[in-house]
Amino acid sequence: RALAPMRMGSSPEGEEGALEKAQAAAKGVYDFVFQPISISLPCAIGWWVFGSFITTAAIAFSLFTIQFGDPRVQPNIVASSEELGNYQKVEEETVLFREILADVQAAYVDPVDSERFFETGVKAMLGSLDPYTEFENNKESEDLDIMTYGRYGGVGLTIGSDTKYDAAKNTIVRDDSRFLVVGALEGYAWDAGLRTGDHIVGIDGQQIKGKKLKEITDMLRGPPGTDVSVSFDRDGVKGEQSTVLHRKLVEIPNVPLARLIGDPKDANGYIMLKSFASESGKEVKNAIRQLKAQAPNKRLNSVILDLRGNPGGLLTAAVDVAEAFLDPAAPVVSTMGRTAAAPSLAYSASREGPLIPKDTKVIVLTSGSTASAAEIVAGAIQ
Known part of the structure; x- marks a missing residue:
């Protein structure tokens, strides 16, 4: 939640009035919702412009929680003077982090991806706590939602890497350059003509050779009601074939x-x-x-x-x-x-x-x- 910027110092209401306002604002920071194994990083930045002076204040809080249920948690917390001091310390450290990022972007020899730079820093910070506290970006959060709720917009295809014979090792090895249809659900990809054993070669006119399996899965998924074209090869059939798959809501059974x-x-x-x-x-x-x-x-x-x-x-x-x-x-x-x-x-x-x-x-x-x-x-x- 956003924390409204506060001016520190004297107040017309006196110290007691200022403390009450600070405590109310601090309570807003602690009001949060439990989410499934996810990290919440709300950050509030307030800007004031007085003549030629600009004051910037930023406060970032990391709240690490495991989902214990759906009800929203609204604890009645009163911030102590010590806690308010901690907030100010976090504010100073956050400003320092922003200044470091700005310096790197301005002076580093190569262009810097600020989003990747930020994620790397946050992951390192959380990794210092224990192996299980993690930061998830938007894409990782979407994947977690699929696992949590067992539903996504897809085409009903199960795909995997193909295999090939390695003469030097005299054995069968995985071939990550070719992707095999392992399963096609009726009512989904099966109805569009895809069968187990087909090799996917292109998606929406884009060749997929060299891509990772996760990238291909992401290309096939999308909002229910949209279409995606797929090109494929089939053993015993000459030439490349293509079909259009209609994305629907796919429900993953937990008990298959x-x-x-x-x-x-x-x-x-x-x-x-x-x-x-x-x-x-x-x-x-x-x-x-x-x-x-x-x-x-x-x-x-x-x-x-x-x-x-x-x-x-x-x-x-x-x-x-x-x-x-x-x-x-x-x-x-x-x-x-x-x-x-x-x-x-x-x-x-x-x-x-x-x-x-x-x-x-x-x-x-x-x-x-x-x-x-x-x-x-x-x-x-x-």
Whole structure:
């Protein structure tokens, strides 16, 4: 939030009136919204022009938070004299940073990308705290939103790097210069004629050779309702082909697979959970209900929860998933904070009770890439 510029010094209202105004302004700084694993860097710059004098004041605050829920947090905080002193110190350091940037832009031998320069500085600053506090630019924030909400505007294509034979090594290696269609969804790219095994060679008239896979993915995505043209080669078909793909809202399932394994009479269920987005808990609970409905006597002998390769996601989603396996009000996870704005919190399962009875065996599969919210669920169940 923007902090209104304040003139420091005497005031018609006296010191008490000035302090009240300063405290009110400071409270505005602390009013913020929890966002999913993101960094908020609000910066307010006020300009006053009095004759030929220009005074510039800038205040930047980094607020590092993990999403604990959707409600807005509006703590009632009164700033102390010590805190006001800290604000002034931050202001001085921010002005110094701006002056350094201006000097580099004016005097460095090569042109300087100010945005990249700023991001590098912020990332280094946050990296000094711990490995998990990160700054995300606009593009990275968009990617995080896709992971968090499981929806984006796309064409329903799954693509990956092709492979080729390396005679020197006598083995098959990845070929990053060619991109293969791994999957085409019906209702999306499939309907436009693309098939698994096709090679993408161009997008919107632009050749993609030499580009990275992430760049190609970004080129295919866009607002729902827009079109993108794709050129491709197909084995056994002479010449390059092209088609127009219509972007639609693509929803990524968090539970891509849930089924009974082995002999159905054994009633052993398997659930693959690939991410912890806003609907993960709902999808896992629905999968358990469907498996129980398919099992003899409507009871499962065992459930395998596959979290291998799951990178995690929302903390609230971890709680939603864990409570399907835990006793009512059982502890799931706690977080530690040091201020009224970011207090210590404890999360527990709901009082409705688990969908999995105690006599049902639960097996949780993890791997070296099981992380974050996935680790929380594995630990809570264990």
